[in-house]
Amino acid sequence: MGMDGCSVQRAEATVTVEPKGVTFGATADQSIFAAAEASGIRWPTICGGTGSCGICIMTVLSGAENLNEVSSWESEILDKSTTNAPAQGQPRLACQTRSWGDVRVFKRGVRRLS
Amino acid sequence: MSTDVEPGAIRPPGDSTHEYLLRDSRPVPEALLYNANDQTDSADIPIERYTSAEFARLEMEKLWYRVWQMACFEHEIPEAGDHLVYDIGDRSYIIMRTRDGGIRAFVNACLHRARVLRDYDGNVPELRCSFHGWTWNLDGSIKDLPCRWDFPHLTDDQLRLPEAAVGTWRGLVFINPDPNAGPLADFLKDLDSKWIWPIERRYKNVHVKKVLPLNWKAAQEAFMESYHAIATHPQILTWTRDATAQVDATEGQPNWNRMIVLVGVPSPHVEDFTDEQDVVEDFFAARSFYSANPQRDVVAENGEILTVPEGRTAREMLAEETRTQLSRVTGQDFSEYSDCELLDTVQYTVFPNFHPWGGFKTNICYRWRPNGFDPDSCIFETMLLADPPVGEENPKPAEPYVLREDERFCEVDALGMLGPIFDQDIENMQSVQRGMKATRKSGISLAQYQESRIRHMHQELGKWMEK
Numbered sequence: 001m002g003m004d005g006c007s008v009q010r011a012e013a014t015v016t017v018e019p020k021g022v023t024f025g026a027t028a029d030q031s032i033f034a035a036a037e038a039s040g041i042r043w044p045t046i047c048g049g050t051g052s053c054g055i056c057i058m059t060v061l062s063g064a065e066n067l068n069e070v071s072s073w074e075s076e077i078l079d080k081s082t083t084n085a086p087a088q089g090q091p092r093l094a095c096q097t098r099s100w101g102d103v104r105v106f107k108r109g110v111r112r113l114s
Numbered sequence: 115m116s117t118d119v120e121p122g123a124i125r126p127p128g129d130s131t132h133e134y135l136l137r138d139s140r141p142v143p144e145a146l147l148y149n150a151n152d153q154t155d156s157a158d159i160p161i162e163r164y165t166s167a168e169f170a171r172l173e174m175e176k177l178w179y180r181v182w183q184m185a186c187f188e189h190e191i192p193e194a195g196d197h198l199v200y201d202i203g204d205r206s207y208i209i210m211r212t213r214d215g216g217i218r219a220f221v222n223a224c225l226h227r228a229r230v231l232r233d234y235d236g237n238v239p240e241l242r243c244s245f246h247g248w249t250w251n252l253d254g255s256i257k258d259l260p261c262r263w264d265f266p267h268l269t270d271d272q273l274r275l276p277e278a279a280v281g282t283w284r285g286l287v288f289i290n291p292d293p294n295a296g297p298l299a300d301f302l303k304d305l306d307s308k309w310i311w312p313i314e315r316r317y318k319n320v321h322v323k324k325v326l327p328l329n330w331k332a333a334q335e336a337f338m339e340s341y342h343a344i345a346t347h348p349q350i351l352t353w354t355r356d357a358t359a360q361v362d363a364t365e366g367q368p369n370w371n372r373m374i375v376l377v378g379v380p381s382p383h384v385e386d387f388t389d390e391q392d393v394v395e396d397f398f399a400a401r402s403f404y405s406a407n408p409q410r411d412v413v414a415e416n417g418e419i420l421t422v423p424e425g426r427t428a429r430e431m432l433a434e435e436t437r438t439q440l441s442r443v444t445g446q447d448f449s450e451y452s453d454c455e456l457l458d459t460v461q462y463t464v465f466p467n468f469h470p471w472g473g474f475k476t477n478i479c480y481r482w483r484p485n486g487f488d489p490d491s492c493i494f495e496t497m498l499l500a501d502p503p504v505g506e507e508n509p510k511p512a513e514p515y516v517l518r519e520d521e522r523f524c525e526v527d528a529l530g531m532l533g534p535i536f537d538q539d540i541e542n543m544q545s546v547q548r549g550m551k552a553t554r555k556s557g558i559s560l561a562q563y564q565e566s567r568i569r570h571m572h573q574e575l576g577k578w579m580e581k
Contacts, residue, residue, distance in 0.1 A: 109384075
């Protein structure tokens with residue numbers, strides 16, 4: 001962080017979403033869900049990103065070490081939710097997850113809006 | 115938010131379930147085209163019905179000791195001497211297959227000094243009390259008692275075992291502790307024409323039982339609506355059209371109601387971002403993830419998920435796949451039956467506490483009973499009816515598996531994908547009863563249409579409590 005208050009260029013992580021292979025960039029100051037929306041990508045939700053509905057749940061296939069920790073709020077919903085994913089991996093709510101590095105996830109229904 | 119719509123006219127927006135049925139790939143039977151709901155009351159249901167010990171005691175006297183209730187399946191007591199013990203409140207009945215092929219329900223108490231005659235289910239050639247050896251024939255007539263000379267004051271007629279009324283329907287055995295109750299057929303009314311599936315040919319292949327810490331009505335009501343899917347089972351929303359469920363409940367048919375929930379069509383809550391292929395993939399993922407039972411669940415064969423071609427729908431594809439797999443597994447031909455009967459949730463309630471799922475998939479049946487006189491406790495049972503394996507006779511019905519308090523339904527392999535779904539429901543239940551005591555409201559509020567089966571049940575309960 002520059003001491004003169006200039007913003008430092010934040011590293012942009014690449015998020016890859018299987019099974020469709022949709023990719024977009026995300027910085028650590030926004031959730032993966034918000035980053036997707038900002039990139040013109042539709043991510044399933046009912047609550048719009050507060051972490052209440054559980055619909056944005058995804059499975060982390062690689063890069064889990066680059067993610068923020070699960071908060072108690074996120075874990076409340078995760079405890080009740082299931083991913084319906086064929087692959088093994090850590091379940092996370094996309095609207096509560098931020099990444100400092102590349103990450104590959106599984107989530108159906110994510111697609112680029114034309 | 116107020117509305118100018120008449121309470122009885124409230125219906126889900128958009129295409130109705132009925133409209134989907136009219137577009138079914140096969141003709142839909144009249145029983146499923148029936149669409150009737152006249153529930154207009156919107157008052158809260160009084161909380162004390164769920165929490166009051168006094169109400170629980172009165173409910174036992176006024177309802178359970180006088181109403182037709184599902185006791186067992188006919189195929190559980192096939193041979194003369196086969197019997198099950200059915201308990202409700204303080205009452206106990208021996209449901210007995212008699213030598214003439216009929217079924218009787220004897221009050222389970224010796225007519226000498228009242229010892230319970232049968233402590234557990236089984237098969238006996240006669241009913242003999244293990245206290246003094248008093249013995250009855252399987253038809254309830256007295257056979258013998260030691261030192262008969264010492265009982266000149268008791269005639270054979272007085273020594274006939276008292277009975278509850280017994281009625282059977284579609285292989286289900288109902289009893290009514292009131293021996294003078296009207297016929298079961300009068301109680302069921304039009305259910306007989308609105309339930310069209312031959313479950314009397316099936317056998318019980320899973321039976322799981324668990325005591326739950328809430329009132330039997332609060333517990334069963336969690337299953338009498340699809341409104342809870344959004345928060346309790348969000349993972350099913352992509353293939354379950356919860357919010358447009360058709361709810362059939364009328365005053366003229368007081369002892370049964372039902373809902374039809376489309377499967378293979380996304381919920382309105384998620385339809386904007388769910389395409390047909392998503393529906394299919396999530397449908398199969400729910401099954402393979404939860405160790406689908408190939409006898410019971412439609413599976414993605416060889417791990418391959420169907421592709422929905424352009425212009426086709428997930429619903430069509432899933433119905434066709436269900437037809438194919440069910441036909442192969444059971445050896446029966448389902449080609450003429452509707453998508454609705456193969457895919458959809460068509461769930462009935464028979465007053466007061468028995469809930470069979472219709473259609474041709476395995477028929478899930480729920481039964482809820484009060485646990486004695488404790489308003490905060492109930493006995494939950496889930497029983498699954500299935501066709502026998504191809505070319506085989508019906509296997510023996512499953513014995514009840516009783517889950518301990520710390521055991522979860524997902525630990526019962528035989529339940530397949532149902533196990534985790536029950537656990538999601540039960541997760542709520544522990545807190546529902548607690549909340550009913552904590553609330554400052556005097557009643558619970560119900561959705562006018564989606565929760566009208568609950569209202570319908572309570573209206574009938576109210577009549578029993580007054581009688």
